[in-house]
Structure formats: structure tokens, C-alpha cells
Amino acid sequence: xxxxxxxxxxxxxxxxxxxVRRVAAADGLEAGLRCVGIRSGDxxxxxxxxxxxxxxxxxxxxxxxxxxxxGDLQPRTLLWLRLGASAHLxxxxxxxxxxxxxxxxxxxxxxxxxxxxxxxAADQLVVEAELEEQVGPVDPHSARRLHRTLTxxxxxxxxxxxxxxxxxxxxxxxxxxxxxxxxxxxxxxDD
Amino acid sequence: MTERGLRTSCCSDVEEHLAALRGRAREWGQDxxxxxxxxxxxxxxxxxxxxxxxxxxxxxxxxPERYGVPPLRVGPHRYTGATAAERVVVMEExxxxxxxxxxxxxxxxxxxxxxxxxADHAQQDRYYTRLLDAPTWTxxxxxxxxxxxxxxxxxxxxxxxxxxxxxxxxxxxxVGNAARARIGVVFARSAPGPLGVGAYLVDVPAxxxxxxxxxxIGLRPVELCHLSLEHLRVGPEDLLGRHLxxxxxxxxxxxxxxxxxxxxxxxxxxxxxxxALDLLDREQPRPRPLAASGLTGxxxxxxxxxxxxxxxxxxxxxxxxxxxxxxxxxxxxRLAEExxxxxxxxxxxxxxxxxxxxxxxxxxxxxxxxMEGTSNIQLLAVAHGLTTGRLTPPxxxxxxxxxxxxxx
Numbered sequence: 066x067x068x069x070x071x072x073x074x075x076x077x078x079x080x081x082x083x084x085v086r087r088v089a090a091a092d093g094l095e096a097g098l099r100c101v102g103i104r105s106g107d108x109x110x111x112x113x114x115x116x117x118x119x120x121x122x123x124x125x126x127x128x129x130x131x132x133x134x135x136g137d138l139q140p141r142t143l144l145w146l147r148l149g150a151s152a153h154l155x156x157x158x159x160x161x162x163x164x165x166x167x168x169x170x171x172x173x174x175x176x177x178x179x180x181x182x183x184x185x186a187a188d189q190l191v192v193e194a195e196l197e198e199q200v201g202p203v204d205p206h207s208a209r210r211l212h213r214t215l216t217x218x219x220x221x222x223x224x225x226x227x228x229x230x231x232x233x234x235x236x237x238x239x240x241x242x243x244x245x246x247x248x249x250x251x252x253x254x255d256d
Numbered sequence: 257m258t259e260r261g262l263r264t265s266c267c268s269d270v271e272e273h274l275a276a277l278r279g280r281a282r283e284w285g286q287d288x289x290x291x292x293x294x295x296x297x298x299x300x301x302x303x304x305x306x307x308x309x310x311x312x313x314x315x316x317x318x319x320p321e322r323y324g325v326p327p328l329r330v331g332p333h334r335y336t337g338a339t340a341a342e343r344v345v346v347m348e349e350x351x352x353x354x355x356x357x358x359x360x361x362x363x364x365x366x367x368x369x370x371x372x373x374x375a376d377h378a379q380q381d382r383y384y385t386r387l388l389d390a391p392t393w394t395x396x397x398x399x400x401x402x403x404x405x406x407x408x409x410x411x412x413x414x415x416x417x418x419x420x421x422x423x424x425x426x427x428x429x430x431v432g433n434a435a436r437a438r439i440g441v442v443f444a445r446s447a448p449g450p451l452g453v454g455a456y457l458v459d460v461p462a463x464x465x466x467x468x469x470x471x472x473i474g475l476r477p478v479e480l481c482h483l484s485l486e487h488l489r490v491g492p493e494d495l496l497g498r499h500l501x502x503x504x505x506x507x508x509x510x511x512x513x514x515x516x517x518x519x520x521x522x523x524x525x526x527x528x529x530x531x532a533l534d535l536l537d538r539e540q541p542r543p544r545p546l547a548a549s550g551l552t553g554x555x556x557x558x559x560x561x562x563x564x565x566x567x568x569x570x571x572x573x574x575x576x577x578x579x580x581x582x583x584x585x586x587x588x589x590r591l592a593e594e595x596x597x598x599x600x601x602x603x604x605x606x607x608x609x610x611x612x613x614x615x616x617x618x619x620x621x622x623x624x625x626x627m628e629g630t631s632n633i634q635l636l637a638v639a640h641g642l643t644t645g646r647l648t649p650p651x652x653x654x655x656x657x658x659x660x661x662x663x664x
Contacts, residue, residue, distance in 0.1 A: 110606065110609055111609070111610075112609040112610060113609045165402075165403075166402075166403070166409070167406065167409075168408075168409075177632050177635075177636060178632070181632065209601065209605075213597065213601065216597065220593060220622070223622065224625055224630050224631060224632065225630075225632070227404055227626060227630060228399070228404070228429070228430045228480075228626040231472050231473050231474070231480075231622060231623050231626055232470055232471065232472055232473070233470075233471035233472060233473060234471065237473050237622070238473065241473055241619070245608065245609075247605045248605040248606045248607070248608055248609055249606075249609075250605070251604070251605035251606040252606045252609065
């Protein structure tokens with residue numbers, strides 16, 4: 066599986082997976098996408114495209130096929146990218162809950178909330194461990210499973226963020242794009 | 257009726273009564289597909305929903321018969337839409353096509369349940385007359401930017417004006433249909449504590465009230481709004497339940513209303529889950545390797561949560577209690593998210609881009625989670641019901657408050 070991206074990517078040295086993960090974790094999915102050389106519209110299939118600044122998943126303006134073959138985002142890199150973005154979402158969630166009150170206390174200190182955060186963090190660590198453990202290409206079955214795990218983690222965090230995460234300009238949009246990346250990758254492969 | 261009694265009643269006359277309504281609602285849903293696609297692309301075209309019987313029924317559901325609204329008749333059965341049980345059946349079947357076809361439809365919706373519960377005759381006349389004059393959207397403004405739906409922490413204030421009138425000052429968030437509504441309810445605080453919260457009936461347009469639509473990831477036709485209340489004038493006649501004791505209106509009333517509405521939200525989630533399975537049938541006819549796609553037992557799970565949802569609605573109707581409703585809402589939302597993702601996986605990673613309805617289902621499933629409290633809040637309510645004896649697990653031999661686990 067390879068994700069087709071624009072021609073500019075081939076001109077630069079590919080960042081390591083660790084770099085991609087670190088950038089996405091620190092600055093979010095959009096920064097991670099830029100790190101792997103993706104610019105607005107590059108990450109696109111026949112029906113949708115990703116735009117950057119602000120990050121959006123939008124219908125493609127036409128049904129024309131997008132440029133392909135200039136560079137490939139490897140399945141492993143895609144998983145590291147999503148893991149980094151998930152870590153960023155975790156940070157956003159903790160920060161948000163640390164500023165919200167429930168009764169006399171902070172939401173962040175609520176045991177139910179902390180349990181959910183713990184679950185999400187533990188699952189992120191499992192994904193990280195599995196990616197570190199695997200040598201060579203990620204097999205498609207494992208990739209599907211890991212992508213689903215990352216989607217489930219992100220959705221758990223979005224539930225903690227409440228309705229804010231359902232707004233176009235909230236953190237839910239990055240999570241939406243993240244969960245769509247495997248599909249976009251598949252479209253790129255079909256190209 | 258006891259919870260155990262509700263379990264039994266689901267198998268009797270009630271089931272037949274609701275099955276007939278479900279059959280009719282399913283017929284209503286069958287011609288909604290094109291309008292669903294239209295309003296997804298053009299949310300302002302929601303008036304087109306009134307071309308269809310289902311949303312038209314919703315526009316008058318729950319309006320008392322004394323206002324001249326005839327009940328729906330299906331065979332020997334009659335339905336007024338005043339009960340949670342009737343609403344969940346219709347809501348699931350319409351949501352199966354698109355939850356926005358019911359949530360974005362005109363009608364009494366959430367505020368109507370509150371009006372039916374606590375408004376005096378004059379307030380009911382004012383509210384229902386408005387709805388019957390023309391198809392009218394309504395709104396229910398409780399949630400606030402800082403504290404969400406935590407009504408106890410509500411900050412919108414009732415202030416006194418120089419001329420002796422009162423005015424509402426504050427902000428509300430995530431209020432569905434507010435920009436197109438002509439009447440609605442705003443919760444505000446006139447004094448500290450739970451008894452200081454009241455619900456005010458507001459006609460719009462009104463000076464001091466601005467509704468700004470928010471761009472959302474899904475459920476776009478519902479047009480969630482931010483509400484600014486800048487000295488919105490209200491009078492004593494606007495305070496819903498003014499004839500009641502303080503303890504019977506405001507917060508108490510909102511809890512009761514949510515208990516009655518929550519099964520409906522569960523039904524919306526069920527509709528999304530069912531819609532995902534319908535889509536799978538259309539896009540990938542059987543036989544298919546369901547076991548490999550995580551969809552093993554999907555229909556059985558759906559049927560089980562549907563049964564729980566109907567039982568929760570019956571409980572809300574008979575007792576006003578919301579413990580079962582919380583269980584139904586949490587499980588239905590989980591089901592909707594899981595099934596939409598499972599169906600997406602079964603159809604292939606790029607399917608959501610090639611089948612717009614699948615993408616909509618995946619987005620809508622996320623949005624229903626935030627209606628009437630998130631799953632974590634619902635599960636806390638379930639646990640509270642369990643430990644106070646209001647909810648008895650199926651294995652409990654003696655459903656008795658005396659045997660309830662006491663905590664705190």
C-alpha cells in the first residue's frame with residue numbers, strides 16, 4: 066500500500082517515522098502531514114481531498130484523478146503519523162479538561178474522566194509497542210487492526226471533549242481526517 | 257409500573273400497538289431518501305421535509321387533542337405522539353434513513369415535552385397556537401459554553417431592568433434549530449441554588465436574542481447554534497410552570513424532560529446503526545463474511561438494544577424515571593459508532609468516499625453521542641440507578657428497594 070502525494074515530496078529527504086510521530090504529537094496532524102510533504106489537496110482521491118490551514122476534509126472539486134507516483138507514504142509511516150496525532154489529541158483533551166469545572170472540582174480530576182484517559186493512554190502505548198516490535202513491512206491485517214484501534218482511541222477522547230469536538234473548527238476535524246487517512250491511502254493505491 | 261413489569265409488558269399489547277406504528281413509520285421513511293440528500297447539501301431547505309408524512313407527523317406530535325390535532329390511526333390503534341414510546345418508534349425508523357429528517361423537522365420536539373409537563377393553560381395556548389398557525393421550529397436552550405448541560409452550574413442570569421421588567425443575560429451553546437425557530441425555551445437563573453433556575457418561554461425574533469449557526473462535522477441540517485442573550489426581555493407570564501412550586505419547575509422539570517427525551521436520542525442512534533446495516537445490504541449483498549468484519553450478531557445486538565430502548569421509553573412514560581433511558585442511550589450510541597465503523601471496514605477502506613451515505617452515517621453517529629449527555633454521564637446515571645434500587649439487573653432475584661445496595 067502506498068499513498069500518492071505531490072511531486073514536491075520527492076525533492077526532500079523523507080523524514081523518519083519517529084520525526085513524523087514527534088511532529089504530529091507536538092503540533093498536530095496538519096503539521097505531521099506537512100512533515101511528510103503533503104500540501105493542500107495532495108492527499109486526495111476521486112471524491113475527497115484534504116486541505117491544510119485550516120485542516121479540512123472536503124469534496125474534490127472534480128472527479129479528476131490526483132497526481133500520483135511522485136512519492137509514497139509507507140503504511141508504517143501512516144500509522145506513526147496517526148499515533149502522533151492521537152497523542153496530540155490526548156494533550157488537547159487533558160488541557161481542555163484541566164480548564165473545565167464540574168461542581169467544585171476540575172473535570173480532569175473526575176475519576177470517570179481519569180479512567181477514560183488512562184484507557185486511551187494505555188491503548189496508545191500498546192500501538193506504539195506493536196509498531197516498535199514489528200520489523201519490516203506492516204501486514205495489511207495488522208495495519209487494519211491498528212488503524213481501528215487508533216480510531217477507537219480518538220473517538221474515546223472526542224467523547225471526553227464533548228460537543229466542542231463536533232464542530233468544524235474543533236479538534237474533531239483532525240480526528241476525522243486521521244480516521245479517513247487509511248481510506249485515502251487505499252484510493253492512492255488504486256490510482 | 258415496576259421495571260420488571262415493563263419487561264413483561266414489552267411482550268404484550270404494547271408491543272402490538274407499537275409494531276403497528278413502526279410499520280407505518282417505516283413506510284414514511286421509504287420516501288425520505290432524496291430529501292435527505294437534498295437537506296444534507298442545502299440545510300436551509302429543511303422546509304422540504306414537510307413534503308413527507310413522517311416529518312409532518314413530528315411537526316404536530318404531542319400537541320394535545322383539544323387543539324384539534326387528530327390522532328394518527330393505524331388499524332385499531334391511535335397515536336398522539338405524546339408518549340416517549342411512540343416517539344422512539346418513529347424516530348428510529350426515520351433516523352434509519354437520516355436522523356436529520358426528524359431532528360431538523362419543525363415541531364414541539366424538546367421544548368414541547370417541557371411545555372406539556374409544566375406550562376399553565378395560557379402558556380400552552382400560546383405555545384401550541386404558534387405551532388398550529390404554521391409549521392414552526394422550536395428550540396430548547398439549556399447548554400452553556402462553560403458548563404455544558406450541567407444545569408446546576410447554569411450561569412445565564414435573570415436580571416432586573418430599570419423599568420421593573422426582567423431580562424435574560426448570558427450565552428447558550430449547541431442549540432438545535434435555533435436560527436430558524438419561532439418559539440423556544442431558555443433556562444436561566446434568578447437566584448443561587450437548584451431552586452433558582454427557571455425555564456422561560458420566548459417568542460422570536462426578539463430584541464436581545466441572536467442565534468448564530470455553528471458549522472458541525474455531521475447532522476448539519478439540524479443547524480446547532482450559539483445563542484447570545486443580551487438583555488432579552490421576559491415577563492412573569494413567560495416563566496414556565498409559574499403556577500407550580502419552585503421545586504416542580506426549573507431544574508426538576510429539566511431532569512424529568514430529559515428522562516422522557518433520552519430514549520428518543522437512543523432511538524436516533526439505533527436508527528443510525530440500522531441504517532448502516534441497511535447500507536451494507538445494498539452495497540454488498542449477502543453472502544458476505546460478516547465474522548471477519550466484526551459484524552457477527554449485529555442484527556441480534558440491534559434488536560436487543562431496540563428492545564431496551566422501548567422498555568426505557570415505557571418506563572419514562574409510566575414513572576418519569578431515567579435510569580433505563582440512560583442505559584439505552586449509552587448502549588445505542590456505542591452500537592451506532594461501532595456498527596458504522598464495522599460496516600465501513602466491511603465495505604473497504606475507501607468506501608466512505610465513494611458512498612456519501614456511509615460518510616454521513618459515520619459522522620452522525622459521532623454527533624448523537626453529545627445529545628442529552630455523553631455516554632460517561634449516562635453510565636454514571638445507570639450506576640446510580642443500580643445502587644439506589646431504581647434499576648435491577650436481569651439476574652437480580654428480588655427487585656426490591658430494601659435489597660438495594662446503598663452507597664454513601
